[in-house]
Amino acid sequence: AQRVTQPEKLLSVFKGAPVELKCNYSYSGSPELFWYVQYSRQRLQLLLRHISRESIKGFTADLNKGETSFHLKKPFAQEEDSAMYYCALRPAKTDKLIFGTGTRLQVFP
Amino acid sequence: GAGVSQSPSNKVTEKGKDVELRCDPISGHTALYWYRQSLGQGLEFLIYFQGNSAPDKSGLPSDRFSAERTGGSVSTLTIQRTQQEDSAVYLCASSPSRTVDTQYFGPGTRLTVL
Numbered sequence: 001a002q003r004v005t006q007p008e009k010l011l012s013v014f015k016g017a018p019v020e021l022k023c024n025y026s027y028s029g030s031p032e033l034f035w036y037v038q039y040s041r042q043r044l045q046l047l048l049r050h051i052s053r054e055s056i057k058g059f060t061a062d063l064n065k066g067e068t069s070f071h072l073k074k075p076f077a078q079e080e081d082s083a084m085y086y087c088a089l090r091p092a093k094t095d096k097l098i099f100g101t102g103t104r105l106q107v108f109p
Numbered sequence: 110g111a112g113v114s115q116s117p118s119n120k121v122t123e124k125g126k127d128v129e130l131r132c133d134p135i136s137g138h139t140a141l142y143w144y145r146q147s148l149g150q151g152l153e154f155l156i157y158f159q160g161n162s163a164p165d166k167s168g169l170p171s172d173r174f175s176a177e178r179t180g181g182s183v184s185t186l187t188i189q190r191t192q193q194e195d196s197a198v199y200l201c202a203s204s205p206s207r208t209v210d211t212q213y214f215g216p217g218t219r220l221t222v223l
């Protein structure tokens with residue numbers, strides 16, 4: 001079965017602390033993985049995609065096929081990072097995204 | 110430019126009524142997607158359009174759900190004989206083409222079935 005699991009509903013950290021939002025997937029092929037973010041009162045938007053190997057707003061995510069994980073990391077959290085984060089997988093030869101249930105990140109001052 | 114728009118933003122209906130939800134994608138985007146987010150759940154894929162055709166309807170939960178797209182632009186999601194379990198936020202997204210993997214989301218329609 002194709003599935004994305006985000007085990008933490010809520011993650012609370014203080015400003016300046018490291019952050020790791022966990023994402024595990026279940027998929028037999030080569031996955032395309034994404035992180036989407038939704039800030040308060042804003043639309044869901046793409047944060048980063050694994051194929052780009054990019055760092056956006058200080059966030060990075062590395063695909064670990066052995067552990068079937070795509071955790072989102074940032075070394076020093078900022079208050080403006082507070083948002084809902086969704087991990088998503090796109091199965092090969094399809095156009096749909098399979099989302100996890102999301103993790104709410106709260107960064108306290 | 111204008112982003113994806115959806116209407117209405119909120120819809121309250123009685124069980125058994127039909128509802129129509131509208132999505133206006135970004136101009137020129139050929140791919141259009143509908144998702145549903147129920148309370149405590151992740152986003153659940155419903156249907157995908159490429160132009161006016163729907164090559165993937167695999168996520169529609171029952172035959173009470175249907176969607177169409179006209180002129181390669183506006184899409185309407187129709188739910189017939191609504192049930193309380195249909196209460197959710199319905200999100201629409203569009204993408205420039207199927208080869209572009211970034212989906213641009215609308216603000217959603219919150220549907221409440223009493």
